[in-house]
Amino acid sequence: MASTKEKVLDFFIKNETQWISGDTLAKKFNVSRETIWKAINALKKQGHQIESKRSYGYYYVGTKKLSAQLINHYLNSHLVNDIEVLDEVNSTQIYAKNIINQNLNLRQNKIIFAEEQTNGYGRRGRVFFSPASTGLYFSLILKNDFKNLDKLGLLMTGISTAIVRALNYFYPEKDFKLKWVNDIYLNNKKIAGILTEAITELESNTSRALIIGAGINLSTIDFPAEIKEKVESIDQHFKIDRNLLAAKIIDEIDKILNEKSKGNFLAEYREKLLLMNRRVLLNVGNQKFSGEVLNVDEKGQLVMKLDNDKIKHFNSGEVTKVNF
Ligand code: BTN
Numbered sequence: 001m002a003s004t005k006e007k008v009l010d011f012f013i014k015n016e017t018q019w020i021s022g023d024t025l026a027k028k029f030n031v032s033r034e035t036i037w038k039a040i041n042a043l044k045k046q047g048h049q050i051e052s053k054r055s056y057g058y059y060y061v062g063t064k065k066l067s068a069q070l071i072n073h074y075l076n077s078h079l080v081n082d083i084e085v086l087d088e089v090n091s092t093q094i095y096a097k098n099i100i101n102q103n104l105n106l107r108q109n110k111i112i113f114a115e116e117q118t119n120g121y122g123r124r125g126r127v128f129f130s131p132a133s134t135g136l137y138f139s140l141i142l143k144n145d146f147k148n149l150d151k152l153g154l155l156m157t158g159i160s161t162a163i164v165r166a167l168n169y170f171y172p173e174k175d176f177k178l179k180w181v182n183d184i185y186l187n188n189k190k191i192a193g194i195l196t197e198a199i200t201e202l203e204s205n206t207s208r209a210l211i212i213g214a215g216i217n218l219s220t221i222d223f224p225a226e227i228k229e230k231v232e233s234i235d236q237h238f239k240i241d242r243n244l245l246a247a248k249i250i251d252e253i254d255k256i257l258n259e260k261s262k263g264n265f266l267a268e269y270r271e272k273l274l275l276m277n278r279r280v281l282l283n284v285g286n287q288k289f290s291g292e293v294l295n296v297d298e299k300g301q302l303v304m305k306l307d308n309d310k311i312k313h314f315n316s317g318e319v320t321k322v323n324f
Helices: 004-014 022-029 033-045 068-074 092-102 149-170 242-262 266-272
Strands: 048-053 057-063 082-089 110-117 135-143 177-179 183-186 189-201 206-217 279-284 287-296 302-306 311-314 318-322
Touching: 004 022, 004 033, 004 048, 004 057, 004 068, 022 033, 022 057, 033 048, 068 082, 068 242, 082 092, 092 110, 092 135, 092 189, 092 206, 135 242, 149 177, 149 183, 149 189, 149 206, 149 242, 149 266, 177 266, 266 287, 279 302, 287 311
Parallel strands: 082 110
Antiparallel strands: 048 057, 110 135, 135 206, 177 183, 183 189, 189 206, 279 287, 279 318, 287 302, 302 311
C-alpha cells in the first residue's frame, strides 16, 4: 500500500506544471490537510523541490536526487520491477550480494542505485571513486537467466553498448569509446567502468544470478591524485536529470538483452572499440599476452594476433597497455 508521501509524489509526477491546494490533495487521498503537509515536508527533506504559495497551494519543481518513483515513472521497459535508491552504502555490489544470499529464489530482477558509495570497487578489487551526487552508481541483479556462463562475453559487451547508447541519447555529439571488455572512455580517459559478478552453482556451471555493477562519472571533478590522469567525467556542468538517464540505461539494457542472441549490437561495439588494430598487453590471471587486436568475435571475445603469430580468442582478461 503506497504511503501518502508516495501518492502525493505520484500525483506531482503525473501532473507536472500544475498548482494544487493542500485541501484538494487531502480530499483526493482521503486524509487530513496536516497529513498532506507532513508528506510534503518529508518529500522536501528527501530533496524534492516543492514551492508553496498561499491560496495557490503546492507546485512540484523537481529533484536533483535519485528517486525510485521517478525512475520508475520514466521507464518504458519491464526489465526490472524493483528499484531501490540508497543515500549512502559501502557498495551497491555488496548490498546486491546480500540480497541474493537472503533470497534463494529470486523472483524478479532488481536494481539498486546509490547517491554515494564509501567502498565502491572495480575489477581486481580496485577502488571505484564514488562521491555523492556527481555520478551514477548502480548494481543490476539479473535473476538466474544465464544457463551458460560462456555467454558472459556477449552480455558484457552488450551492457556496455547499451550504456553508451543511453549516454549518446543525451550527448549525441560526444564520441564515447569502449575499451574491451567494458570500460567506457571519452577523449582517451575513462568515464565509466562496469563489473559483472556471477553468483554461481559450481556443480552445474550455471549462475543463480548476475550482478552487473556500473559506475559512471557524470560531473565529478575531485578525483584522487593516483587516478586523476586516467579518469574524467562526462560534463562538469552535467544538467541532465539522473533519473531520466537511469531509466534510459535500463531501457537500453532491456533492448540489448532482447537482441543479444543475434548479436546485433556487436557491429556497434566494434566500431567504438578503442583497441582495434592496436598493439596491446593483455593480463589474464598471472599470464601476460602481447600482440595486435584483430577483432571482437561473435561471442564478445577479444581476438588477438600474438607476437608468435598465433591467433587467440580471449573471454577474459584486462588490457593494461596500448600501443607500447
Ligand atoms: C571497473 O572500472 O573496474 C568497474 C567499476 C564498477 C563500479 C561500480 S559502481 C556501482 C557498483 N558498486 C561497486 O562497488 N562497483 C560497481
